[in-house]
Amino acid sequence: MALTEKAISTIKHMISSGELRPGQRLPPEKELAALLGLSRNSLREAVKALEIINVLEVRRGDGTFVTSLEPRLLLEAMSFSTEVHDAEFLLQVMGTRRVLEFYAVTMAVPHIGPETIARLRASIASVEDHEDVDALVKHDMEFHQLIISFCGNDYMASLIESLSGRTLRARTWRGLTQHGSVERTLFEHEQLVDAIAAGDALLAGTIVSAHISGVEQWLRHAGQEQKTSDVDTHS
Structure with a gap:
């Protein structure tokens, strides 16, 4: 769980710092996991959590994207x-x-x-x-x-x-x-x-x-x- 929380925190920081912007596609899973120094399982759990609260959107066959981050969403x-x-x-x-x-x-x-x-x-x-x-x-x-x-x-x-x-x-x-x-x-x-x-x-x-x-x-x-x-x- 600690690794998953670390992944969530890191992705949120990438968004708040502007490294990842609204509508932008995240790097491929393997690449992002290596970049963050995490297992792919921990990264997947983090992505699921952020998808639930509408920070990320997983498009099957297309990748994972940052949402518009509009307050209503x-x-x-x-x-x-x-x-x-x-x-x-x-x-x-x-x-x-x-x-x-x-x-x-x-x-x-x-x-x-x-x-x-x-x-x-x-x-x-x-x-x-x-x-x-x-x-x-x-x-x-x-x-x-x-x-x-x-x-x-x-x-x-x-x-x-x-x-x-x-x-x-x-x-x-x-x-x-x-x-x-x-x-x-x-x-x-x-x-x-x-x-x-x-x-x-x-x-x-x-x-x-x-x-x-x-x-x-x-x-x-x-x-x-x-x-x-x-x-x-x-x-």
């Missing part, structure tokens, strides 16, 4: 892990998203102009005419992504998008079960756009933080109700 493995955890873990995901999105929104506000503000208002208006949960969730995803895209930090934007995508089921569940969730979400979005239009970055960040916190509180309450129901069922 690298975050896919983490996205999968959040998908398979329970409500308690989902609360941790929501809390992380709340903290990150507060900063991302405050960073984005100075760069959002009238055209984008008009798009945000149009997005809200597109849902106001009908209380369809699917339309609301779609609007919610696109609304937040549009704002975050102006934060100036592609990695943060991709991370928030990844975390947001993993809470999609919870937000749909809330829309179906909590009375007034559609109106509440749209009202909070309107407040957020008003703050952005006024150029008040701190207020906008505070509003989005409270907005996400509302979903957290609902999820926590729903989880407690489910636990109580499970106890009653098995008692």
